[in-house]
Amino acid sequence: MIWVGVVVTSLGCLAIKAVGYALPSRVIARPVVQRVAGLLPVALLAALAAQQTFAHGQSLGLDARVPAMMVAALAVWRRAPFLLVVVLAAATAALWRMALG
Amino acid sequence: MGVALATGAYGFSFGALGTAAGLSVAQTCVLSLVAFTGASQFAFIGSIANPVSATLSALLLGLRNGLYSLRTRPILGPRGVRRLLAAQLTIDETTAMAAGQGTAEAARLAFWATGASVYVLWNLATLLGAVGAAHLGSPQHLGLDAAEPAAFLALLAPRLTDRRAVGVALAGAGVAIAATPLTPAGVPVLLAAGVAVVAGVRSPRAGGMADRTTGASG
Numbered sequence: 001m002i003w004v005g006v007v008v009t010s011l012g013c014l015a016i017k018a019v020g021y022a023l024p025s026r027v028i029a030r031p032v033v034q035r036v037a038g039l040l041p042v043a044l045l046a047a048l049a050a051q052q053t054f055a056h057g058q059s060l061g062l063d064a065r066v067p068a069m070m071v072a073a074l075a076v077w078r079r080a081p082f083l084l085v086v087v088l089a090a091a092t093a094a095l096w097r098m099a100l101g
Numbered sequence: 102m103g104v105a106l107a108t109g110a111y112g113f114s115f116g117a118l119g120t121a122a123g124l125s126v127a128q129t130c131v132l133s134l135v136a137f138t139g140a141s142q143f144a145f146i147g148s149i150a151n152p153v154s155a156t157l158s159a160l161l162l163g164l165r166n167g168l169y170s171l172r173t174r175p176i177l178g179p180r181g182v183r184r185l186l187a188a189q190l191t192i193d194e195t196t197a198m199a200a201g202q203g204t205a206e207a208a209r210l211a212f213w214a215t216g217a218s219v220y221v222l223w224n225l226a227t228l229l230g231a232v233g234a235a236h237l238g239s240p241q242h243l244g245l246d247a248a249e250p251a252a253f254l255a256l257l258a259p260r261l262t263d264r265r266a267v268g269v270a271l272a273g274a275g276v277a278i279a280a281t282p283l284t285p286a287g288v289p290v291l292l293a294a295g296v297a298v299v300a301g302v303r304s305p306r307a308g309g310m311a312d313r314t315t316g317a318s319g
Binding site: 076 | 123124144149153163164168187260272
């Protein structure tokens with residue numbers, strides 16, 4: 001099942017790019033298309049960030065990921081590079097669990 | 102050079118988190134080789150508990166790449182096989198680099214040079230990260246479950262350019278959290294996509310956005 005998802009996602013993402021070069025410009029240039037496509041990543045990335053911070057399956061809760069995200073937010077605000085943000089978050093969660101577990 | 106270094110770090114994170122999320126090294130690498138669009142790939146591995154919605158989230162995130170051709174096509178004008186190659190390399194980084202040049206010639210060069218180096222580095226870094234993380238140990242123990250939302254936050258931050266984007270981000274996060282106990286895995290994120298559609302369709306400043314978009318293509 002994961003392979004099906006991998007293949008559909010991979011070919012789908014490639015097809016979207018190819019279709020962009022095949023469609024007439026006036027379709028792509030429509031303001032509503034541009035606006036929705038610009039806002040989709042904002043809503044999806046925010047939703048993914050929030051859900052993966054607070055959700056365990058279908059239940060919500062607070063655990064080591066919350067302090068990790070606070071550190072990550074601080075790092076993002078200080079314009080830290082991508083890898084540093086990710087490593088700081090992982091290290092915070094790991095240390096938090098070590099200290100409390 | 103800055104773009105290349107950032108890509109390496111970003112690809113390494115993706116590779117490591119991909120295998121930590123339960124994908125094989127081969128599956129992680131196929132995503133980088135064929136999908137070749139970071140945010141979609143992160144969304145896929147982050148929502149893998151439900152492969153159907155993981156795929157839908159990834160494709161929705163990838164839609165923006167289809168629209169970048171509006172800016173890159175007039176510069177490149179590629180045909181045949183080169184057109185497919187150009188399409189595959191049409192992502193955030195190449196579009197931004199091409200759009201930032203003064204002449205068409207410089208834009209073309211920037212597009213192909215950025216595209217080629219990012220493609221090679223992205224895939225090498227993915228492989229290194231995936232193989233490396235496969236030898237590391239338990240994802241929870243290493244805090245990798247906290248690395249994923251941090252990656253999404255880092256991807257989100259540069260897109261919060263105006264008040265409407267901030268509003269859509271907050272609403273999207275709120276909808277996803279509110280829907281989590283009520284809907285199956287993966288659905289909350291797709292509901293959040295609805296927030297973007299509603300906000301985009303209902304925007305009162307339609308004319309201004311369009312002018313700015315076409316203006317940037319020259």
